[in-house]
Amino acid sequence: MIAFENVAYSYGGGELLTDVSLRLAPGSFHFLTGPSGAGKSTFLKLAYAELKPTSGRVTLFDRELASLTRDDVARSRRRIGIVHQDCKFLDHMTLAANMALPFTVSDRESDPQDMDDLLSWVGLKHLADALPPQLSGGERQRAALARAVIVDPDVILADEPTGNVDWEMSLRILTLLVELNRMGKTILVATHDLNLIRQAKAQIQARVLRIAGHRVQLAGADL
Numbered sequence: 001m002i003a004f005e006n007v008a009y010s011y012g013g014g015e016l017l018t019d020v021s022l023r024l025a026p027g028s029f030h031f032l033t034g035p036s037g038a039g040k041s042t043f044l045k046l047a048y049a050e051l052k053p054t055s056g057r058v059t060l061f062d063r064e065l066a067s068l069t070r071d072d073v074a075r076s077r078r079r080i081g082i083v084h085q086d087c088k089f090l091d092h093m094t095l096a097a098n099m100a101l102p103f104t105v106s107d108r109e110s111d112p113q114d115m116d117d118l119l120s121w122v123g124l125k126h127l128a129d130a131l132p133p134q135l136s137g138g139e140r141q142r143a144a145l146a147r148a149v150i151v152d153p154d155v156i157l158a159d160e161p162t163g164n165v166d167w168e169m170s171l172r173i174l175t176l177l178v179e180l181n182r183m184g185k186t187i188l189v190a191t192h193d194l195n196l197i198r199q200a201k202a203q204i205q206a207r208v209l210r211i212a213g214h215r216v217q218l219a220g221a222d223l
């Protein structure tokens with residue numbers, strides 16, 4: 001689905017990420033961990049082509065990023081759902097309208113039944129008409145996840161999707177991610193939370209990537 005070959009990235013100083021080679025296979029579930037500032041968000045940005053590697057190759061859905069036109073990149077990105085760390089919404093629009101935004105911007109109609117089902121799935125149907133500032137942290141995180149999956153992407157990349165929520169809510173969000181994986185979605189979750197990773201590994205086959213010393217390596221089973 002997404003592959004890195006000898007990828008390096010630098011914001012201008014020294015290399016933040018060096019010689020990264022890995023492949024996210026269809027249907028796989030990966031965690032990405034590492035200390036604050038190690039480059040987790042940067043890695044995700046490379047994976048959804050918001051950033052181009054300084055060297056090396058990123059391949060999205062079997063096509064090398066460098067060979068893609070701007071339209072091709074946009075098409076590939078539509079197959080990737082992103083849950084951003086800061087879950088931004090348009091505060092003057094209802095939750096339901098925010099959810100429908102990916103359809104609005106691409107001039108497509110959203111199916112009201114799909115929208116209802118999706119909001120029920122994340123436990124937010126009763127808040128469909130609420131404005132984003134009225135939502136709690138956990139509700140925002142679940143709304144961000146719903147927004148990422150509404151266009152039925154093949155891959156979901158989530159940046160700290162359980163940041164700023166309590167353990168019970170973290171487990172609820174994890175359950176949603178596990179359900180998505182069981183439906184066949186390829187998932188990558190950046191997180192600091194090793195307890196969350198342990199919990200996930202008890203339920204599914206998840207691999208753990210760790211950023212250390214500017215490299216991304218597969219962690220052993222000793223988490």
Ligand SMILES: Nc1ncnc2c1ncn2[C@@H]1O[C@H](COP(=O)(O)OP(=O)(O)OP(=O)(O)O)[C@@H](O)[C@H]1O
Nearest residue numbers: 011016034035036037038039040041042043085192
């Ligand atoms: N646009 C940018 N320009 C320059 N430096 C940047 C930029 N974005 C991030 N950095 C730097 O790159 C490093 C990695 O940042 P990144 O956000 O990828 O780390 P992270 O592992 O996701 O951190 P956290 O866990 O705190 O979210 C940090 O030192 C950060 O300051």
